[in-house]
Amino acid sequence: MNIRMIYLTAFLFAIVAGCGSPDVAPPPSDEGDDPISIADESEAALPDEDVLSDPDEGIAGAEILSADVEEITEEVGDYATIVYFDFDKSDLTAEAVNTLDTVVQVMLDSDRVIRLEGHADARGTREYNLALGERRAMSVADYLVFNGVPRDRIEPVSYGEESPVAFGNNEAAWAQNRRVEIK
Amino acid sequence: MWAVCYTATASAQLTIDITRGADKPRRIAVSPFSWAGLARSEPLSDIVRKDLTRSGQFDVYPATQMLSLPTVESEISYFEWRKLGVEYLLVGQVRKKDKTHITYILYDITNQRALFKRRREIRHPNAMRQVAHAVSDHVYEVLTGDRGVFSTHLLYILHCAKSRCPDWGYRLVLADVDGANAKTVLESTQPIVSPNWAPDGKKVAYVSFERRRPEIYIQELATGNRHRLPSFAGLNSAPAWSPEGRRMALVLSKGDNPDIYIMNLVSGELLRVAPHFSIDTEPAWTPDGENIIFTSDRGGTPQLYRVNLRSRKITRLTYKGRYNARATIFPDNSGIVFVHRAQKRFHIAMMNWRPKNMLVLTDTVMDESPSISPNGNMLLYATQRGNRGILVSIPVNGGKSTKLVSLKGDVREPRWSPFLR
Structure with missing residues (x-):
């Protein structure tokens, strides 16, 4: 069983049983970018460094406004089938197409509604990456629709670079973050 | 070389607009302010020093190396500050009687004169940091001709x-x-x-x-x-x-x-x-x-x-x-x-x-x-x-x-x- 099949299993399992196991994300082939090395300096405050005051203690008695957030318990990556992309690209790789063909089949055999969560790696600007994540999610959506999945059962949404699954400034981490999660 | 010109602002205050090439930041000293009638709540002069340093336009003389800590003009030895290479010196006092006031004066060491003196009421004694930033803004504007951003x-x-x-x-x-x-x-x-x-x-x-x-x-x-x-x-x-x-x-x-x-x-x-x-x-x-x-x-x-x-x-x-x-x-x-x-x-x-x-x-x-x-x-x-x-x-x-x-x-x-x- 190859890695893609493991995902498929997780996806199917999630659909059928409503539960599953977190994925282990396989980084796809990269674009050959070298990792950026960042000197890790001491954490001690340097003479030319100011520590931002802690907003918790910034104002006594001031009301902190909390976003009205519904309780979301799922972890990133849980139950998700994932397709990966190259840097600054939203084209589907051959591997992604294989994965999506399986998703198409599952969708056609069920009436499930899915979210396509587009993500980008940390490089580049946040707003551009939000747009890039959107384009990746749309790229997946277009493929599913082209293959017969009704559009109203697909909800594409972009998180840009705000929800990484891998941390660190190296290609291995970036490759795992350039993704669309199908949930 | 400097260009010095005098311009009247909207409030008819006389300000001095000094511009010069960004080659060398001007050296300024901020002597610790004196406090009378109330407890020292914030290190005002320290905040001003940090503000001016961060702007990149000043070489702020370290407080630890000052030979004297004047708070009024009579305590200033122009000779001493000139020997330290200091071009400008800011002194100040915080006083509380009925109301709380801050008085601060910027001296031009080279020409041995006050560039400005300002007295302001401090209405909210718990906003001392804001007072310090306002002082920094004033000094910055007078010496660079640009509005200060320390209160933003x-x-x-x-x-x-x-x-x-x-x-x-x-x-x-x-x-x-x-x-x-x-x-x-x-x-x-x-x-x-x-x-x-x-x-x-x-x-x-x-x-x-x-x-x-x-x-x-x-x-x-x-x-x-x-x-x-x-x-x-x-x-x-x-x-x-x-x-x-x-x-x-x-x-x-x-x-x-x-x-x-x-x-x-x-x-x-x-x-x-x-x-x-x-x-x-x-x-x-x-x-x-x-x-x-x-x-x-x-x-x-x-x-x-x-x-x-x-x-x-x-x-x-x-x-x-x-x-x-x-x-x-x-x-x-x-x-x-x-x-x-x-x-x-x-x-x-x-x-x-x-x-x-x-x-x-x-x-x-x-x-x-x-x-x-x-x-x-x-x-x-x-x-x-x-x-x-x-x-x-x-x-x-x-x-x-x-x-x-x-x-x-x-x-x-x-x-x-x-x-x-």
Whole structure:
């Protein structure tokens, strides 16, 4: 069983049983970018460094406004089938197409509604990456629709670079973050 | 060499406008202020020293090396300060009788005279830091001719890993420019991105994922009242107020590709600008409100473009490098700063309109979210140190950088406020 099949299993399992196991994300082939090395300096405050005051203690008695957030318990990556992309690209790789063909089949055999969560790696600007994540999610959506999945059962949404699954400034981490999660 | 000229301000106060080449920062000493009738609550002179140092325009003489600590003119030995190479000396007193006042005097050591003396009432003794910043602003304006920005504010995003901060994760924070007095404007377990100021400095806009998709909100800082802008399928992102404050540039995908729109905030009317099947995002208004500079990959890589809102003429602005994005425009419209990728690293670069040249301003990597102070003299941006997001401020014309770190988590997306008075 190859890695893609493991995902498929997780996806199917999630659909059928409503539960599953977190994925282990396989980084796809990269674009050959070298990792950026960042000197890790001491954490001690340097003479030319100011520590931002802690907003918790910034104002006594001031009301902190909390976003009205519904309780979301799922972890990133849980139950998700994932397709990966190259840097600054939203084209589907051959591997992604294989994965999506399986998703198409599952969708056609069920009436499930899915979210396509587009993500980008940390490089580049946040707003551009939000747009890039959107384009990746749309790229997946277009493929599913082209293959017969009704559009109203697909909800594409972009998180840009705000929800990484891998941390660190190296290609291995970036490759795992350039993704669309199908949930 | 200096040029000294006297100009009368609107309040008919005589101010001295001194300009000189940015070759050598002028040396200034700030003697510790005296306190009488009340307990010393904040290290005022220390705050002023730090403010002036951060501006990059002054060589601030260290308090520890001062030979005397004068608080009135009779205690000043001009000879002694001249020997230390000090050109200007600020002294001050805080006194409480019925009311609390601060008196501060700036001396020109070379010419042995007071440049100005100011007495102000301190109405809110718990706002001593603000008093210190106001003193810094005054000194800065008198000595550089530009308005000081030490009393302005910052917005930034504070992110804390879910494992450490399960209750929130993301905060939109409002703080003084030195990072003090931080207040949480909004907190959420879901991402908050793209904070931006209304031109009046009283409202902010941001993108919140609290409904599990990116949507734009406007929030009043004083009251916390907020509302969501009409939201559309797909992206609702990158809000940017027009200079007169009645319109908002934003990015909508409406289930298609991301385009720049202008929303009339009164009527809700939407206007699509420079539509293209590529990614268009990161709109920024020129100060005259007539152009929008934005990022687009319509040429194959992300580059900066300008669209004139009347003629709809689109001009590509950047050619050097394969990644130029997220422009911020100088308040005097002399040019832009933006994110530039070179040798696989992301730096902040500056481009002037005349002459049209590009200069990389930062030597850190993974630099993003440049923001310019309202007087145009300081650059603030986000970068990484180790795996930690931090902010860095540097004088635009070169000089030492100051890092702003949070012990709580990653700091991102700084936005310098407009002038607030």
